[in-house]
Amino acid sequence: MSSEAKSLTQEIQKVSFIEKIKPHAELIAAAVSGLLIVAGWLFDKYDNEVDSIIAYLLAFVIGGFAKAKEGIEETYENKELNVEMLMIFAAIGSAIIGYWTEGAVLIFIFAVSGALETYTMNKSHKEISSLMELQPEEALLIKNGVEKRIPTSELQVGDQILVKPGERIPSDGMIVKGKTNIDEAAITGESMPVSKGDQEEVFAGTVNLTGSITVQVTKASSDTLFQKIIQLVQSAQSEKSPSQLFIERFEGTYVKAVLAVVILMFFIPHFLLDWSWHESFYRAMILLVVASPCALVASIMPATLSAISNGAKHGILVKGGVHLENLSSLEAIAFDKTGTLTxxxxxxxxxxxxxxxxxxxxxxxxxxxxxxxxxxxxxxxxxxxxxxxxxxxxxxxxxxxxxxxxxxxxxxxxxxxxxxxxxxxxxxxxxxxxxxxxxxxxxxxxxxxxxxxxxxxxxxxxxxxxREETKIAIDQLKQKGIYTVMLTGDSQTTASAIAAESHVDQFFAECLPEEKVEQLKELKNKFKTVAMVGDGINDAPALAIANVGIAMGEGTDVALETADIVLMKNDLPRIAEAVRLSQRMNKIIKQNVIFSISVIMLLIASNFFQLLDLPFGVIGHEGSTILVILNSLRLLKS
CATH class of the missing domain: 3.40.1110.10 (Calcium-transporting ATPase, cytoplasmic domain N)
Structure with missing residues (x-):
């Protein structure tokens, strides 16, 4: 191989490696930041102050770059300070008064949360790509007796296309010639193929199993039922949860209040209480440190991670704390039939x-x-x-x-x-x-x-x-006062029989994906928190729009990607177990939040009355953080 070829190969491998690690860049930065904090602490322990400060500075820069960039950009765009900026100020304030470890730990915690947020966004993009791959890119157009392959996007209403056995149907249309069996699982989720012939409707993304058919296109490629599924998933995922909206409204006020009090602390005691400038600055920096929400962050994240780890041990894969949190207030749950209840x-x-x-x-x-x-x-x-x-x-x-x-x-x-x-x-x-x-x-x-x-x-x-375990699972949920519903694309007769066997409170039959979404919206109007359990492509929009989407582990990739929670062993009774875990988690988080806020208020008051020195402020602040983390670790126990 020539030197130029080797160089090109190395360049391609380098680019490939960068592309692979790019989605994990923030997580890697957080990990490096944590290692640097440990290094800084060891240097400080052995009186190597210069190296210690260098290690902490690198931890600040590497761990805090992504969140600092995000905070500065959002502040510039929205013309309003945010929590990211407060964390940066608190970390800098810690360094100014000589407490580098405190500032570096604040940066580390924030870096980890940012990495998890980015990971979730990347997953979102991946599931849309998975959906897009199921619609054929080309169609076999029949015009004047001549067959010609063209891009699906170029199909027009009225065109006739030939679909051979084993091929996916490229567009919504009407059969004008031939008979066949069609697997409509991508649309209805039903395992039974449907027999179709002349003048019967077919949908894009479904599979022609047996005979060749000629289909007349009735909808443009952008208006097909399959495209609507993709649009519904995108729309549902762009909606923000009530807790997220509350935090966004709250954070600006919180940051302004803390910074305002810190500035007042710097000037007012000097003029009214005759404090020296040094004392005022010292007290203001202590306030900035103890008022930072480090303990509040620790109140939630360790508890959430412990609960998620506990769930994973029992075959319950949770993709984020907010989804597990929502389960505690669950009032209604909808189930797909095929592959879920059956x-x-x-x-x-x-x-x-x-x-x-x-x-x-x-x-x-x-x-x-x-x-x-x-x-x-x-x-x-x-x-x-x-x-x-x-x-x-x-x-x-x-x-x-x-x-x-x-x-x-x-x-x-x-x-x-x-x-x-x-x-x-x-x-x-x-x-x-x-x-x-x-x-x-x-x-x-x-x-x-x-x-x-x-x-x-x-x-x-x-x-x-x-399924044998279906009745047990439904009965457990009903005992908790949760209303149960079955949504299916199957006929009224079949749906009625399965609903009776499953013990569900209510059922809706002959539901297309968009109708499942409408039923979920109706349930959300009646109940505070609604979950959806499914396993197929057709369930993806409903899984996305529900407060909590739960997928069966043996389901399609799209359902697994769209869902918030995955039952790895298809074990429906695990849903009731997940609800109990959620209630335990929320109870511990509430304990942690009340405790951490009480400690912060006590430290702020003690600082104002000059009863708190910096070492004790740090001990109180970090001590409360350690205590709430230890309380959170109780969730690791079964």
Whole structure:
């Protein structure tokens, strides 16, 4: 390899390395700042004062650069001081009176909080990118009998596009030719593919499973349902929480009040109480240090981190303290059905065979035929047969797949048809087994019928069954006075059956993603704090707009990224456990805040009456910080 090529390779590797660490720059700066504080303390301990001050100065600059830059820029833009500026002044004030460690620790704590905030923002951008990747970039346009691939963005209303088996549909439209089964999980979240044919609507981002279809575009690429999902996620994430808005309103007043009192402390005692300038400056600097919100910050962050660590040990991944805090005031919780309350895949619940037929033989042959299909219902039948029978499946003599209907096959002299009711005859299917089909359908089952040599011979019922732990989880939440709701894209009949099995208080069926968002908004109008639990792409907007979004660990990447809390083991009872943890955390935070404010007020009063010297002020200030941290660490215990 030439020297130029090596140089270029090294440059590319360098740029790649910088790009990788860039999102973690603030966290790295905070860590370096912490190490420098330890180094400064050690130098000071061994009377190496110059090196100690240099280490502390570097800790100030490296740890405080990002927050200082942010504070100065916001002050300039908003023409109002903020907490970032107060922390900078407090740290500088500590250094002026010779207490470098105090100032450096203040900078370190603030640097860590800034790093966590940046990390959350980066996650937000990542989840939108994940959504965007699911919509095809190109479409196969049919014009004057000629096929041509064009960018999806260039599609116009009225264009006709060809979508082949296995491809994602690039735009919302209407089928004008062909029949197929479509996986609409990206839109409705439902595991059961939907059979669609002429003049039926299809959505961008869904998957064409079986037959080729020609689709007439009905919406511009920017107006598709899938694009609306992306817009809803972006809109919901840009909304600020009530606590965040309160802090933003409060911080300007707090900073002005503290700085005003510090300035007054510098002048008024000198003229009214005959203090010397040195004494006034000394007392003003002590005030700036003891009035800094170091203890208040320590009241919340260690408690939050301890609670989050506790949750992680029990399979509850919380992405930020505010989300765990909100759980304590939870009044209502909405659940997606498929993959959340249910297992998310169809299972055979019942096999009914005509009298005189061998049940095992029929199931064996039916599974042998269905084994040649990738349809989820077919695979569920195959799985069930393999569990029930200890026999190798055979190969049909002939087989024909009819997208949207079912399958035809021949085994010896037998001619088989397996599929939906209309495929074998609607009237015969409804009358089969004394009308058992209607009863099973009312319980949320999907029915597959088997016809042999023209005679309806069997009916197989399949259902996305409710998780074993679902009832326990719902009952635990209801005991805490939390209202439970199920939101699903499934039919009214299926939704009603699953809701009854799950013990939820209320359900809404046939919900598209935007309708789930509307239901969440309605719940938020009725209840103070509302959570949403889901696992699919279609749940992302609702997860984002809820006060607390909770995703199942086996869910889609987008749901995991959008949610505030992730149940790593899909264990729904962990939600009630998370609520209890939140209540413990908020109780300890309240204790810490009351204690730290009381200490700050006592130190300020003692300083004003000249009863407090700087060493005791530092001991009181740092001592209160240590005590609230120790109190917070109690949350690490189960």
């Amino acid at each position: 297992k998310g895949r169809p299972e055979v619940t019942e096999v009914i065979v005509n009298d005189g037929l061998d049940r095992e033989d029929l199931l064996w042959k039916a599974a042998s035929i269905e084994n040649h299909s990738n349809h989820p219902l077919a695979q569920a039948i195959v799985k069930y047969a393999k569990q029930q029978l200890n026999r190798e499946l055979l190969h049909p003599d002939s087989l024909e797949d009819l997208p949207g209907w079912g399958v035809k096959a021949s085994i010896g002299l037998e001619h088989w048809k397996i599929g939906k009711a209309d495929f074998v005859g609607k009237e015969m299917a409804d009358a089969f087994a004394n009308g058992k089909a209607k009863e099973l359908a009312s319980l949320g089952n999907t029915l597959v019928f088997v016809e042999i040599n023209g005679a309806l011979s069997a009916m197989i019922a399949l259902k996305d069954v409710v």
